[in-house]
Amino acid sequence: MRLEDLVYATIMLPLFGAAIALMGKLVHRNRAFAKTLEYIGAGIGLVLPWVGLTMLAPVVFSGGIVSGIVGNWYEGVGIAFRFDGLAWLIQILGYTIGLVAYIYSLGGGPRGPAFTTIFLIQTAALAATIITTDLFNLFVCLEVMGITSYVLIPTSKKPGASLAAFSYLMVSASAMVFFLIGTYGLYRLTGALSYEGIAEGLRTIGGRERLVSNMALTLLVSAVAIRVAVMPLYGWLPDAHALAPHAVSAVLSGVLIKTPLFALSRILGLFSNGPDVGHLMSIAGGITALVAVVIALSQQDAKRLLAYHSISQIGYVVAAWGMALQLGIDTALGISLMAAAYLHALFHAIFKGLLFLSVGTTIDITGERNVYALRNAVKIMRKAGERIPVTFITFLIGALAISALPPLNGFVSKNAITYAMKDSMLYHLLIAAGAGTVASFIKLSRIYLPGVPKLPMQRTPEGRRFKRVRLPSRWIAQITLALLCIAGGLWTPRLVSLVGRLIQPSFQGTLIIPALYSGENLLKTLWTALAGVLIYLVIQHPIPANLLHAIRTRPRNFKGLFVSFSLGTAGLAIWLLI
Amino acid sequence: MIERALLFTLFLIGFYGIVGKKHIIKKIFGLNILNNAAVILFILEGSRIGTDAPIMDGQASAIVDPVPQALMLTAIVIGVCITALSLALAVHLYRVSGSFDIDTIRMRIQDEA
Numbered sequence: 001m002r003l004e005d006l007v008y009a010t011i012m013l014p015l016f017g018a019a020i021a022l023m024g025k026l027v028h029r030n031r032a033f034a035k036t037l038e039y040i041g042a043g044i045g046l047v048l049p050w051v052g053l054t055m056l057a058p059v060v061f062s063g064g065i066v067s068g069i070v071g072n073w074y075e076g077v078g079i080a081f082r083f084d085g086l087a088w089l090i091q092i093l094g095y096t097i098g099l100v101a102y103i104y105s106l107g108g109g110p111r112g113p114a115f116t117t118i119f120l121i122q123t124a125a126l127a128a129t130i131i132t133t134d135l136f137n138l139f140v141c142l143e144v145m146g147i148t149s150y151v152l153i154p155t156s157k158k159p160g161a162s163l164a165a166f167s168y169l170m171v172s173a174s175a176m177v178f179f180l181i182g183t184y185g186l187y188r189l190t191g192a193l194s195y196e197g198i199a200e201g202l203r204t205i206g207g208r209e210r211l212v213s214n215m216a217l218t219l220l221v222s223a224v225a226i227r228v229a230v231m232p233l234y235g236w237l238p239d240a241h242a243l244a245p246h247a248v249s250a251v252l253s254g255v256l257i258k259t260p261l262f263a264l265s266r267i268l269g270l271f272s273n274g275p276d277v278g279h280l281m282s283i284a285g286g287i288t289a290l291v292a293v294v295i296a297l298s299q300q301d302a303k304r305l306l307a308y309h310s311i312s313q314i315g316y317v318v319a320a321w322g323m324a325l326q327l328g329i330d331t332a333l334g335i336s337l338m339a340a341a342y343l344h345a346l347f348h349a350i351f352k353g354l355l356f357l358s359v360g361t362t363i364d365i366t367g368e369r370n371v372y373a374l375r376n377a378v379k380i381m382r383k384a385g386e387r388i389p390v391t392f393i394t395f396l397i398g399a400l401a402i403s404a405l406p407p408l409n410g411f412v413s414k415n416a417i418t419y420a421m422k423d424s425m426l427y428h429l430l431i432a433a434g435a436g437t438v439a440s441f442i443k444l445s446r447i448y449l450p451g452v453p454k455l456p457m458q459r460t461p462e463g464r465r466f467k468r469v470r471l472p473s474r475w476i477a478q479i480t481l482a483l484l485c486i487a488g489g490l491w492t493p494r495l496v497s498l499v500g501r502l503i504q505p506s507f508q509g510t511l512i513i514p515a516l517y518s519g520e521n522l523l524k525t526l527w528t529a530l531a532g533v534l535i536y537l538v539i540q541h542p543i544p545a546n547l548l549h550a551i552r553t554r555p556r557n558f559k560g561l562f563v564s565f566s567l568g569t570a571g572l573a574i575w576l577l578i
Numbered sequence: 579m580i581e582r583a584l585l586f587t588l589f590l591i592g593f594y595g596i597v598g599k600k601h602i603i604k605k606i607f608g609l610n611i612l613n614n615a616a617v618i619l620f621i622l623e624g625s626r627i628g629t630d631a632p633i634m635d636g637q638a639s640a641i642v643d644p645v646p647q648a649l650m651l652t653a654i655v656i657g658v659c660i661t662a663l664s665l666a667l668a669v670h671l672y673r674v675s676g677s678f679d680i681d682t683i684r685m686r687i688q689d690e691a
Contacts, residue, residue, distance in 0.1 A: 077645075136649050136652075139653075140652060140656070143656045143660075147656075147659055147660065147663060150663055150667070151663065154667065154670070159671070159674040159675065159687045160687050160688075162667050162670045162671050162674070163671060163683060163684060163687055165667055166602065166664065166667045166668070166671060169660065169663065169664050169667065170596060170605060170609060170664070173609055173613075173660050173664075174593070174596055174609060174612060177612050177613055177615075177616045180616045180620075180653060181616055181619065184616075184619060184620055184623065184646070187645070187646065188623065193645070557680075557681070557684070558680050558684075559597055562596065562597045563597075
């Protein structure tokens with residue numbers, strides 16, 4: 001079997017699985033047969049690609065790259081692709097979360113062949129986004145990814161979810177028109193769509209053409225930044241992620257906002273002023289990390305709180321990613337930062353997926369989303385049939401991981417980022433954001449603990465406090481992710497250098513490995529946690545509580561999404577021109 | 579030059595439709611106009627790369643670059659998908675809120691939640 005075929009398989013298998021699952025709709029009268037088709041499709045789409053990825057592992061680990069043109073077309077006409085260490089890593093991320101989220105959806109919904117089909121198409125688009133090295137093909141992949149998420153978000157049947165999907169669709173589809181214009185600009189300049197051709201063409205331009213290439217770059221970057229939801233382009237995310245079904249929330253937060261970011265790093269590598277863009281994005285990332293955590297602290301909807309944390313954590317990733325590009329992905333510090341950014345993206349996907357699923361199970365059982373109204377959830381869930389408090393334990397593991405406490409995976413990746421950033425301004429922003437994270441997860445944990453709620457709790461129409469749900473598949477998903485959280489924490493010192501080698505195989509020097517269990521670092525972790533507790537105690541006071549209330553109820557509207565998009569684009573253009 | 583000015587106007591009309599109009603169906607119209615402005619840009623400007631019609635009968639040196647046009651077929655298809663999906667969402671929003679006005683929809687949905 002040729003290596004190219006294995007690479008195609010990682011994209012084609014989910015698509016093939018989607019086709020089989022869709023056939024389940026044809027035979028919907030025979031329910032058992034339809035279900036069988038659906039599960040076969042999901043198995044082909046989500047499990048079989050692992051075989052391909054395992055077989056490709058030795059190639060990428062030995063520094064090999066599989067590249068070529070899809071369908072053996074001529075160069076300049078066909079779609080170029082490149083499967084390297086980065087692509088392998090991102091696909092591992094996508095398929096891990098995709099598989100676990102799908103298992104969860106079997107118990108937690110949404111169910112049915114249509115959902116499975118769309119879910120698999122989305123997975124295929126994710127896998128393709130990171131492999132493609134053709135600008136127009138990237139546009140198509142991003143659009144397919146977007147369209148599937150506009151469909152998946154409203155499957156929760158909440159009216160707010162439709163509005164969130166509509167807002168996301170409008171802002172993201174408009175941004176993609178900008179992307180298209182940027183693509184045209186580069187095609188006109190260089191006569192190529194493949195990254196290699198564009199890079200070659202850009203080397204020879206000068207003068208006024210340089211201006212055009214900068215404008216094109218601005219349009220491309222701001223369109224992708226919308227998907228990544230970095231400040232100030234984050235407005236669509238909280239509603240969309242909070243109101244989507246739990247399994248979809250896990251994928252959206254875990255995978256969908258990160259894949260475009262790493263695909264963008266391939267584009268930025270083509271431009272001589274890519275490092276400048278990286279610099280601006282890293283500043284935006286640091287600010288995002290801090291501001292989003294403050295907004296998260298003010299939330300009262302449990303899932304919206306988690307959604308703002310996704311923005312905050314992607315801020316960490318973008319800060320490290322941008323700085324890595326600024327320094328260049330051939331310096332020791334640059335590679336270490338890029339490896340840390342990837343690890344945090346992966347680990348965030350795992351622990352945030354875990355949090356979304358655990359909190360989702362809790363919300364489904366208790367029927368209450370409000371952090372101030374829900375108390376004693378462990379007891380309520382025991383009444384609903386959860387004898388061992390699995391959901392509470394998995395939630396706790398996720399909460400400790402996102403708060404960066406040892407020995408869980410969040411501790412490792414956050415420290416890998418901050419350790420490599422020590423001398424930078426961003427370091428302080430990220431540490432402050434870390435303390436805020438601890439505070440808001442103390443706030444969220446209280447839903448499980450006994451106490452007197454500030455607001456009355458909702459009851460089901462029958463006057464009960466809980467609803468029975470199907471637990472086994474939810475448990476499998478939650479426990480798998482919890483185990484991955486622990487495993488990631490235990491193995492990581494080796495993982496940092498491993499990921500670094502995959503990202504830049506030709507680098508010979510030594511990477512910067514964070515000293516995780518040094519006295520200094522543990523002390524820093526302790527201080528951050530204590531600061532978090534302190535912040536939590538302070539926000540109980542009426543004055544800061546009122547301030548947070550004002551932040552939560554700040555006016556948000558549709559127009560704001562476009563104003564911030566225009567401002568972000570203009571800001572990037574000015575940054576590049578000066 | 580006049581074509582470019584018209585194209586830019588079309589682009590601005592589309593953008594104004596999305597941002598300025600409150601009616602969500604008009605917003606979708608705006609998105610379509612915006613999308614079409616980009617399509618026409620590719621077709622119009624792309625047709626100026628080369629002079630002859632792209633029919634392969636020996637002389638292939640001065641033909642119009644076919645790539646931008648081919649790309650636009652895909653872009654149009656994606657545009658149709660997005661339009662269909664956004665209209666479906668608009669109908670659903672109308673059913674749950676009884677209005678096409680974006681602010682009214684947001685208000686009524688928030689009241690429910």
